[in-house]
Amino acid sequence: xxxxxxxxxxxxxxxxxxxxxxxxxxxxFAPYLFPGHNTYLLALSLVMxxxxxxxxxxxxxxxxLSFGQAAYFGTAAYVVVLLYHHLGxxxxxxxxxxxxxxxxxxxxxxxxxxxxxxxxxxxxxxLAIGELLYFLAxxxxxxxxxxxxxxxxxxxxxxxxxxxxxxxxxxxxIVFLISVLFLWRxxxxxxxxxxxxxxxxxxxxxxxxxxxxxxxxxxxxxxxVYAGVAGALVVPLYGHIVPDILRWHVSGEAIxxxxxxxxxxxxGPIIGALIYTFIKDHLIAELIYWQLVLGIIIVFFALMFRxxxxxxxxxxxxxxx
Amino acid sequence: MVLLSLEKVKKSFGxxxxxDDVNLEIDKGLISIIGPNGAGKTxxxxxxxxxxxxxxxxxxxxxxEITKKPMTERVKMGIARSYQLVQLFGNxxxxxxxxxxxxxRKNLGMKLLSSVKKFKSVSEExxxxxxxxxxxxxxxxxxxxxxxxxxxxxxxxxxYALRPKILLLDEPTSGLSVYERNRVMDIITSxxxxxxxxxxxxxxxxxxxxxxxxxxxxxxxxxxIADGKPEEVEKLxxxxxxxMGG
Amino acid sequence: xLAYILNGIFFASILFLISAGxxxxxxxxxxxxxxxxxxxxxxxxxxxTFVILVADTGVPVYMYLALLIPAVIVGIIxxxxxxxxxxxxxEREHVYQLLLTFGLVLIFxxxxxxxxxxxxxxxxxxxxxxxxxxILGFEYxxxxxxxxxxxxxxxxxxxxxxxxxxxxxxxxxxxxxxFMAASLGVNTxxxxxxxxxxGAVLAGxxxxxxxxxxxxxxxxxxxxVILAFAVIIVSGLKSIxxxxxxxxxxxxxxxxxxxxFPELVLFIIYLVVIIVFIFRPRGLFG
Numbered sequence: 001x002x003x004x005x006x007x008x009x010x011x012x013x014x015x016x017x018x019x020x021x022x023x024x025x026x027x028x029f030a031p032y033l034f035p036g037h038n039t040y041l042l043a044l045s046l047v048m049x050x051x052x053x054x055x056x057x058x059x060x061x062x063x064x065l066s067f068g069q070a071a072y073f074g075t076a077a078y079v080v081v082l083l084y085h086h087l088g089x090x091x092x093x094x095x096x097x098x099x100x101x102x103x104x105x106x107x108x109x110x111x112x113x114x115x116x117x118x119x120x121x122x123x124x125x126x127l128a129i130g131e132l133l134y135f136l137a138x139x140x141x142x143x144x145x146x147x148x149x150x151x152x153x154x155x156x157x158x159x160x161x162x163x164x165x166x167x168x169x170x171x172x173x174i175v176f177l178i179s180v181l182f183l184w185r186x187x188x189x190x191x192x193x194x195x196x197x198x199x200x201x202x203x204x205x206x207x208x209x210x211x212x213x214x215x216x217x218x219x220x221x222x223x224x225v226y227a228g229v230a231g232a233l234v235v236p237l238y239g240h241i242v243p244d245i246l247r248w249h250v251s252g253e254a255i256x257x258x259x260x261x262x263x264x265x266x267x268g269p270i271i272g273a274l275i276y277t278f279i280k281d282h283l284i285a286e287l288i289y290w291q292l293v294l295g296i297i298i299v300f301f302a303l304m305f306r307x308x309x310x311x312x313x314x315x316x317x318x319x320x321x
Numbered sequence: 322m323v324l325l326s327l328e329k330v331k332k333s334f335g336x337x338x339x340x341d342d343v344n345l346e347i348d349k350g351l352i353s354i355i356g357p358n359g360a361g362k363t364x365x366x367x368x369x370x371x372x373x374x375x376x377x378x379x380x381x382x383x384x385x386e387i388t389k390k391p392m393t394e395r396v397k398m399g400i401a402r403s404y405q406l407v408q409l410f411g412n413x414x415x416x417x418x419x420x421x422x423x424x425x426r427k428n429l430g431m432k433l434l435s436s437v438k439k440f441k442s443v444s445e446e447x448x449x450x451x452x453x454x455x456x457x458x459x460x461x462x463x464x465x466x467x468x469x470x471x472x473x474x475x476x477x478x479x480x481y482a483l484r485p486k487i488l489l490l491d492e493p494t495s496g497l498s499v500y501e502r503n504r505v506m507d508i509i510t511s512x513x514x515x516x517x518x519x520x521x522x523x524x525x526x527x528x529x530x531x532x533x534x535x536x537x538x539x540x541x542x543x544x545x546i547a548d549g550k551p552e553e554v555e556k557l558x559x560x561x562x563x564x565m566g567g
Numbered sequence: 568x569l570a571y572i573l574n575g576i577f578f579a580s581i582l583f584l585i586s587a588g589x590x591x592x593x594x595x596x597x598x599x600x601x602x603x604x605x606x607x608x609x610x611x612x613x614x615x616t617f618v619i620l621v622a623d624t625g626v627p628v629y630m631y632l633a634l635l636i637p638a639v640i641v642g643i644i645x646x647x648x649x650x651x652x653x654x655x656x657x658e659r660e661h662v663y664q665l666l667l668t669f670g671l672v673l674i675f676x677x678x679x680x681x682x683x684x685x686x687x688x689x690x691x692x693x694x695x696x697x698x699x700x701x702i703l704g705f706e707y708x709x710x711x712x713x714x715x716x717x718x719x720x721x722x723x724x725x726x727x728x729x730x731x732x733x734x735x736x737x738x739x740x741x742x743x744x745x746f747m748a749a750s751l752g753v754n755t756x757x758x759x760x761x762x763x764x765x766g767a768v769l770a771g772x773x774x775x776x777x778x779x780x781x782x783x784x785x786x787x788x789x790x791x792v793i794l795a796f797a798v799i800i801v802s803g804l805k806s807i808x809x810x811x812x813x814x815x816x817x818x819x820x821x822x823x824x825x826x827x828f829p830e831l832v833l834f835i836i837y838l839v840v841i842i843v844f845i846f847r848p849r850g851l852f853g
Contacts, residue, residue, distance in 0.1 A: 059662070063660075063662065065662045065665050065666070067601075067665075067669060119661045119662070119665070120593070120599040120661065120665070121800065123599070123601075123665050124599065124601070124792075124793065124796045127601070127789070127793060128793045128796075128797075128837060131789060131790065131793055131833075132833060132834070132837055135833050182434075185433075185434055185435075185436065186433055186434070188436055188437055188438075189432055189433050189434060189435055189436060189437055190424045190429045190430055190431075190432040190435070190437050190440070191430065191431060191432055191433040192433075192437070193413075193417060193420060193421050193424060193437055194421060194424065194425070194430045196410070196412070196413055196417075196421075197410045197413065197421045199412070200409075200410035200411050200412050200413060201408055201409065201410050201411070203408070204404075204408040204409075204410075204479075205410070205421070205425075206393075207371075207372075207392045207393065207396065208393070208396055208422060208425055208483065209393040209396055209397065209425060210425065210430065215430075218433075247786070247789075248669075248672070248789055249673060249676070252669065252673055255666070255669070259666075289677040289680065289681060290677070291673040291674070291676050291677040291680075292673070292674055292677035292678065292681075294670075294673050295670040295671065295672070295673030295674035295675075295676075295677065296670070296674060297670075298666055298667075298669060298670030298673065299652065299666075299667055299670035299671060299674070300670075301666070301670075302656065302663045302664075302666040302667035302670060303652070303655060303656065303663075303667065
């Protein structure tokens with residue numbers, strides 16, 4: 001009996017490995033499989049996947065609902081455009097690294113305060129931070145150009161520039177794969193296990209000696225890094241950054257992507273980001289009332305359907321990671 | 322050497338003296354604490370484990386005073402407990418429930434980048450603990466999906482994973498059928514006796530108490546009214562009427 | 568100087584109307600309804616619509632009566648939402664409750680956009696009609712006193728309800744410990760619905776009474792719920808008078824802040840929240 005169970009498990013791990021490899025291969029050859037505008041959408045999807053992973057790290061593994069990941073996403077985006085506009089910097093490494101550094105510093109400072117509080121307070125505090133930054137972005141017109149926002153035309157990239165979607169796609173892909181690898185490692189590390197115990201029974205794990213705040217803070221910072229990376233990468237794709245990028249409905253998109261794809265799985269946020277980005281692109285012309293749809297689906301998920309699309313797939317096909 | 326001692330310990334909740342002037346010495350074996358509801362049994366366990374601090378008195382563990390020491394320190398010193406209402410990590414597997422404690426005991430909690438599987442000693446320990454508690458075939462089940470008996474066992478296993486010197490179990494068989502109770506107690510006693518872990522159990526089932534204990538402490542209204550071997554305690558008419566309805 | 572204080576009391580009244588409702592629902596039901604701000608915004612938009620409808624009739628009184636209708640409508644909608652959406656998730660983990668109310672915020676935002684557009688929405692007629700009154704050398708809008716009056720009425724109503732009536736007592740018992748209340752035979756479902764209704768009505772009233780002096784823009788709902796939440800955190804949730812006093816403090820702070828640091832007003836409020844959080848985690852009156 002034991003042998004049969006072991007073989008079953010082996011098959012499942014083999015299956016997930018195959019699925020993953022196929023997935024990665026598709027991504028590598030994507031510009032040739034899905035050329036033109038679709039390459040752009042794929043690049044955007046991967047960036048949004050990183051943003052979604054930022055939310056899901058806090059939500060699925062720690063059980064913390066952050067309505068303000070857009071704060072770090074938007075901050076990173078703003079750092080890029082601000083440096084470009086006011087200081088004329090167009091070196092991608094400098095722009096991106098600075099953007100991520102600032103977003104991380106922000107996450108570290110706000111996170112330090114936020115993690116002291118339990119679910120409801122935490123949620124509202126994260127919401128408030130996004131709004132606060134939005135408010136600043138609007139008021140400090142001399143810096144941010146207010147509601148009109150700032151844009152970039154392009155940034156030089158290797159032998160070409162960011163308008164070359166294919167090359168930029170590969171840059172995004174590399175960052176994406178590294179991000180996924182790191183997140184996989186993190187969530188399967190001792191640290192990853194402990195934060196899940198914090199989610200499930202903070203009282204007991206604390207009595208065993210876990211400093212909950214510290215673990216939460218570190219996770220919050222890492223989530224901030226991911227949001228920042230996504231925010232920096234999104235600038236050449238969006239072209240123009242407005243204060244709205246800091247607001248709750250952008251955070252809501254990250255939440256939605258995770259719910260859609262299924263927040264209980266590792267791939268869920270990624271699949272959700274892919275589906276969402278493509279649907280949004282094709283429907284946005286016809287469907288101006290986007291928040292309405294988003295809201296309804298979030299309500300639906302909150303009420304009923306926790307496992308998302310990957311969950312559906314999982315029920316039919318075992319072995320999806 | 323006396324492992325744990327309580328001197329003149331008192332704990333009140335408002336007007337109620339939950340524990341009233343308790344003096345106790347615990348060394349080896351399996352000790353049961355019995356008594357009617359409200360006798361102070363759980364409060365006693367709480368005060369020893371560090372969930373609560375006493376109002377008066379002294380608690381010594383291995384000759385060090387621990388009266389006001391926080392629970393996390395007591396865990397490090399070797400005092401671990403299980404709970405009457407099981408406290409598990411519901412969304413994690415049985416294996417991970419135990420693994421989390423092993424990781425913490427070895428201070429590996431802050432390893433962010435190494436795969437948790439890399440730590441062979443942790444894996445070996447987890448396998449061993451799962452086997453001891455007869456949970457091996459369920460080790461990939463989520464804790465919240467376990468049958469009640471196994472949940473109680475897992476709760477104890479988590480405490481055991483901390484390799485304590487003294488194990489405090491708060492009603493480890495509550496809510497179980499008679500057959501299950503014996504099964505759980507057999508597993509627990511074989512483990513603790515094998516390792517020589519002093520075990521203090523709060524229990525209501527008199528059959529369990531008299532079959533498994535080396536020593537029985539009877540509490541009533543916050544005081545200890547009897548303390549000794551099962552054969553001795555059984556004979557006291559006071560105990561009979563109070564606890565066994567005889 | 569007096570003008571600033573009056574302004575402060577004016578803001579405080581608005582804050583109180585929205586915070587009291589949130590304090591009630593959060594306190595009694597332990598559910599944080601992020602969409603509470605949407606009730607306020609809905610009240611504002613509806614109030615504006617009714618005023619505009621009625622303004623042409625030429626009977627001034629109708630304008631003021633019109634401002635009362637939204638409170639009722641918002642209350643009904645709120646109750647409907649509570650029964651259909653909130654009830655199923657009371658026993659579930661808080662994250663689902665938060666997600667649900669967050670989804671509602673998004674839905675409401677687009678409904679507002681759909682019906683009332685994205686540009687600023689105002690209905691100044693009731694405000695303009697009453698004119699100003701001269702106090703100690705400066706002109707102050709009479710309508711502001713109407714708002715302040717509404718806030719005070721709400722305070723009196725709530726204090727009386729919670730303090731002197733049997734219903735209020737039941738609400739307080741449920742707030743203290745709803746499991747005990749249930750075991751004592753209290754129909755907690757009905758209490759929850761009632762509390763939610765009161766909260767929604769107050770928020771809707773706050774919105775509609777304010778619209779003559781307020782500009783409604785997209786995002787008003789979120790802005791208001793965050794402010795309401797700030798008030799609750801600082802006040803500590805233990806009493807309605809506490810919420811009122813906190814609203815007063817915040818209102819006056821904001822009023823002075825707008826004069827001296829117009830760009831940083833929100834900052835100041837958040838700063839106060841953070842400071843109180845750090846030094847008195849239970850709130851000023853908790």
